[in-house]
Amino acid sequence: MGMTVTEKILADHAGLDTVCPGDLIEVKVDAAFAHDVTAPLAIETFYRIGVSGVYDRNRVILVADHFVPNKDIQSAQQVKRMREFAREEGLLHYYEGGQAGIGHVLLPEKGLVLPGQVVIGADSHTCTYGALGAFSTGVGSTDLAAVMATGEIWLKVPATIRLEYTGKLRKWVQGKDLILHTLGRIGVEGALYRAMEFTGPVIEALPMHQRFTMANMAIEGGAKNGIIEVDETTRAYVAERSSEPYRVYRSDPDAGYEQTLTIPVDDVTPQVACPSSPANVMPVSEVGFVPVDQVFIGSCTNGWLEDLRCAAFLLAGRKVAPGLRLVVIPGSPWIYRKALEEGILETFLEAGAVIGPPCCGPCLGGHMGLLAEGERAVSTTNRNFIGRMGHPKSEVYLANPAVAAASAVLGRVAGPAELTPD
Amino acid sequence: MTDGRGSAVDDRGLRVRSGLEKSCSSQKGMEDMTIEGRVWKFGNDVDTDLILPARFLNLSDPAELAKGCFVNLRPDFIDGVTPGDIIVGGNNFGCGSSREHAPLALREAGVGAIVARGFARIFYRNAFNIGLPLLESAEAAADLAEGDRAAVDIVSGIIENKSRRKTFRANPIPPFMRELIGAGGLVEYIRMKKISGRK
Numbered sequence: 001m002g003m004t005v006t007e008k009i010l011a012d013h014a015g016l017d018t019v020c021p022g023d024l025i026e027v028k029v030d031a032a033f034a035h036d037v038t039a040p041l042a043i044e045t046f047y048r049i050g051v052s053g054v055y056d057r058n059r060v061i062l063v064a065d066h067f068v069p070n071k072d073i074q075s076a077q078q079v080k081r082m083r084e085f086a087r088e089e090g091l092l093h094y095y096e097g098g099q100a101g102i103g104h105v106l107l108p109e110k111g112l113v114l115p116g117q118v119v120i121g122a123d124s125h126t127c128t129y130g131a132l133g134a135f136s137t138g139v140g141s142t143d144l145a146a147v148m149a150t151g152e153i154w155l156k157v158p159a160t161i162r163l164e165y166t167g168k169l170r171k172w173v174q175g176k177d178l179i180l181h182t183l184g185r186i187g188v189e190g191a192l193y194r195a196m197e198f199t200g201p202v203i204e205a206l207p208m209h210q211r212f213t214m215a216n217m218a219i220e221g222g223a224k225n226g227i228i229e230v231d232e233t234t235r236a237y238v239a240e241r242s243s244e245p246y247r248v249y250r251s252d253p254d255a256g257y258e259q260t261l262t263i264p265v266d267d268v269t270p271q272v273a274c275p276s277s278p279a280n281v282m283p284v285s286e287v288g289f290v291p292v293d294q295v296f297i298g299s300c301t302n303g304w305l306e307d308l309r310c311a312a313f314l315l316a317g318r319k320v321a322p323g324l325r326l327v328v329i330p331g332s333p334w335i336y337r338k339a340l341e342e343g344i345l346e347t348f349l350e351a352g353a354v355i356g357p358p359c360c361g362p363c364l365g366g367h368m369g370l371l372a373e374g375e376r377a378v379s380t381t382n383r384n385f386i387g388r389m390g391h392p393k394s395e396v397y398l399a400n401p402a403v404a405a406a407s408a409v410l411g412r413v414a415g416p417a418e419l420t421p422d
Numbered sequence: 423m424t425d426g427r428g429s430a431v432d433d434r435g436l437r438v439r440s441g442l443e444k445s446c447s448s449q450k451g452m453e454d455m456t457i458e459g460r461v462w463k464f465g466n467d468v469d470t471d472l473i474l475p476a477r478f479l480n481l482s483d484p485a486e487l488a489k490g491c492f493v494n495l496r497p498d499f500i501d502g503v504t505p506g507d508i509i510v511g512g513n514n515f516g517c518g519s520s521r522e523h524a525p526l527a528l529r530e531a532g533v534g535a536i537v538a539r540g541f542a543r544i545f546y547r548n549a550f551n552i553g554l555p556l557l558e559s560a561e562a563a564a565d566l567a568e569g570d571r572a573a574v575d576i577v578s579g580i581i582e583n584k585s586r587r588k589t590f591r592a593n594p595i596p597p598f599m600r601e602l603i604g605a606g607g608l609v610e611y612i613r614m615k616k617i618s619g620r621k
Contacts, residue, residue, distance in 0.1 A: 037521065045609055074481055127473075146608055188517060
């Protein structure tokens with residue numbers, strides 16, 4: 001029997017001809033990532049392991065993106081610890097301040113993660129890079145410390161669920177809606193310990209940033225990784241950012257899938273995940289009258305340049321609803337600059353938005369843009385758990401950037417069709 | 423050396439929990455690994471934001487982190503929990519963020535073990551890596567109720583509901599994970615296997 005793309009990457013990195021789901025293997029790691037929340041714990045553990053240095057100073061990547069610009073003394077201490085470690089170890093990829101954006105946006109943008117690689121990150125949304133045809137998964141700080149020390153990690157080979165998207169996308173329906181729709185169907189543990197392989201004609205036609213959005217939220221189904229095979233879209237994206245060689249893996253026609261789900265998209269309209277689960281999904285048209293206090297556009301899920309363009313298109317010539325706060329955060333300094341050059345930031349300012357520096361922002365409710373008791377947000381992020389963005393009695397509705405922009409203008413959960421009927 | 427709170431302090435001043443890491447540091451220690459305490463019962467899909475909200479993530483000191491355990495969901499937890507207590511959850515316990523601060527905070531608060539129908543994968547790795555044992559048993563998770571006394575034996579996987587005099591057997595801990603616990607966690611495992619092998 002053949003192998004899936006995930007199995008092939010893992011087998012190759014373990015020095016094996018074949019692997020089967022359930023095998024425990026030790027694989028070589030091409031890139032290891034941590035940020036200002038997870039790195040300090042990993043650094044302490046790294047020293048306890050007692051090696052002379054990191055396994056490869058070109059492959060350990062640290063980004064200050066969660067509580068930056070440093071929100072308080074404790075977070076300043078955490079970033080300082082990370083900065084000193086990067087200096088001591090001579091890391092070639094340490095990003096902070098004006099060089100830093102959201103790690104999961106920055107790494108692909110700088111060509112630091114490539115197709116066919118094994119990428120391990122101390123952040124659950126490390127699965128984002130699967131959009132490039134890499135095996136990429138999140139771990140905790142101790143695992144990451146072990147990777148920094150040895151360049152290897154033990155993994156259980158996941159069984160693969162093949163998700164085939166067929167049909168034609170409706171207007172305003174994006175990668176975000178496809179993954180939300182999928183989560184609504186399979187649930188938050190529908191892909192527990194599994195690989196989610198996104199395939200089919202709809203995925204083949206999907207632009208790169210929307211592929212990132214889909215792979216990003218594989219973890220919300222409990223998956224170990226999400227993956228999309230390399231095609232011309234991937235090659236074109238990588239070619240602009242890296243001249244490093246990479247290897248392309250493909251699933252065999254007779255690969256063993258645990259399950260194949262066909263997902264027709266013709267009837268899928270813009271989706272919303274209602275409180276307090278990413279799988280509590282319904283079409284935005286069915287949500288009813290839900291007033292909103294804040295809208296956030298950004299994050300590793302939807303902080304890409306194209307996401308900002310989409311929101312700006314709808315906000316142009318319009319104002320955010322009275323009393324509503326719109327927070328926009330570009331995913332990286334490069335995106336920030338492009339948005340400035342294209343006049344997108346001016347559109348946001350005209351509409352009444354606050355524009356933040358590239359960072360994770362309000363997504364995890366730790367730094368800037370938090371919600372008060374009883375407040376409600378529409379957010380382009382990935383999680384709407386209880387208290388995720390602030391007070392335990394606040395609520396988050398997850399949506400794509402077009403729904404977020406429309407909701408900001410109308411002051412309630414609303415789809416873009418309400419602003420621009422065809 | 424101890425810091426006066428029953429935790430060992432290693433030569434770099436890092437606090438090491440005396441409980442599990444110490445008693446698991448040899449196979450001998452593993453022969454008798456029973457944890458007994460009060461049951462704190464939770465539902466399905468308990469995510470790591472609920473276990474430890476992000477506003478505590480600017481901290482690394484386990485004692486400080488412990489103060490944030492379930493603060494949004496059950497503010498009474500941190501004052502009531504005592505060493506050896508057992509958390510019981512439903513499906514997908516520990517889903518969401520990869521923050522190792524979550525199992526670390528629970529361990530520091532005194533939680534001895536977690537019994538659930540199932541665990542999210544990153545949480546599962548993290549907990550074993552830091553020496554917090556997890557047991558999967560749908561039957562035990564359904565039977566154990568808030569406030570019950572329970573005892574779990576990590577080696578045999580036997581879970582006893584002392585309040586109702588019932589016993590259950592958890593799904594076996596995979597041999598590799600047992601090896602990890604036997605070594606005393608991932609750090610010690612690597613020290614033992616990888617580094618010595620390389621030099």
